[in-house]
Amino acid sequence: MSLLLRTLAANRIGMDVLLEHLGIGRSIYLAGSRLRTVAWTAGIDSDWLQQRTVQRHTEAGDRFFVLAGHRVHGRLLVRGACPQLCAKCVHAGGCCLLPWELACxxxxxxxNSLLLDRCQRCRAVIRWNRQALDVCHHCQWPFAPSSESAEVPAGAIRWSTWITQRLGDPPYAAACALGMPRWLDGLSIDGAFRVVEAFGCIEQDARPVEHRSQALISARSMAQMLDRGLNRLNMLEVSSAEQRQLVDLVDLPTLERLAKYGITETDRLTGRALLRAGGLRRPKSMRKGGRRQRGQLSLFDSEAP
Incomplete structure (x- = not known):
């Protein structure tokens, strides 16, 4: 998308103007004839463009997205019309990187910095429809490097490194080499994120993070959730006493959806295995008393499927 934006900026044309002029609406999700039309207009090979843009598909009533051959479910994982960027990378390379299309x-x-999802000056959400790659569409102010580099959770850096490499050409670093569970390597990007989301989306006080009520999670909240989830996943390999602390801090419905609707068979099997994990079962003294939170299923109990 950054190549399209640079081409349009050179001709002083807005992206929304181009899409409407071509009669294909304002959606940035390009596929089929819409993608070929934009590729022809910009003088870009359509196959090349397809590998570098997010594709939205519907199959048997199921809507999903494809990025660089990787299939992902859910709006939470795709930035779409609200991109994010590293100002230093944009200034140095003059383009936006493919992995930034994924919110995770x-x-x-x-x-070693958070990606920007808002203009630091006017706080407007960053949009593709801007005059240049490095300026805000609202106030026209150049994006400055993030000032939050010292506060980025280590888990978010490790995860972003791993996903960035997986979106590129193999070989890529094994998850265990980055301090993450080695079995994440066998999952799809979507499946790996769902596991980390399930273990990280509930804060210590049992409140879910912002994405439970918002369509798109901020880079800051995403980083905190990833770091929290990876730290808790690493607890699965320690004593059962520490594992039991996770019972009320894991979003069980997310794991259940992974077990039922995971993209690959390995995703689904992993979801089921986590739901059946003996070390995560509630102690017997906790199974009889008290009501579960709404939406929490008895998936850590022995009767779990």
Whole structure:
């Protein structure tokens, strides 16, 4: 998308103007004839463009997205019309990177900083329909490097490094080499994120993070959720006493959806295995008393499927 934006900026044309002029609406999700039309207009090979843009598909009533051959479910994982960027990378390379299209890639491993999702000056959400790659569409102010680099959780950096490499050409670093569970390597990007989301989306006080009520989670909240989830996943390999602390801090419906609707068979099997994990079962003294929170299922009990 950044190549399209640079081409349009050179001709002083807004992206929304181009899409409407071509009669294909304002959606940035390009596929089929819409993608070929934009590729022809910009002088870009359509196959090349397809590998570098998010594709939205519907199959048997199921809507999903494809990025660089990787299939993902859910609006939470795709930034769409509200992109994010690293100002230092944009200034140095003059383009936006493919991994930034995924909301779960919330940090720049090269500069150890959070990606920007809002203009630092006017706080407007960043949009593709802007005059240049490095300026805000609302106030026209240049984006400055993130000032939050020292506060980026280590887990978010490790995760963003891993996903960035998986979106590129193999080989890529094994998850265990980055301090993450080795079995994440066998999951799809979507499946791996769902596991980390399930273990990280509930804060210590049992409140879910902002994405439970918002369509798109901020880079800051995403980084905190990823770091929290990875730390809790690492607890699965320690004593059962520490594992039991996770019972009320895991979003069980997310794991249940993974077990039922995971993209790959390995995703689904992993979801089921986590739901059946003996070390995560509630102690017997906790199974009889008290009501579960609404939406929490008895998936850590022995009767779990």
């Amino acid at each position: 890639v919330c940090a720049c491993p090269l500069h």
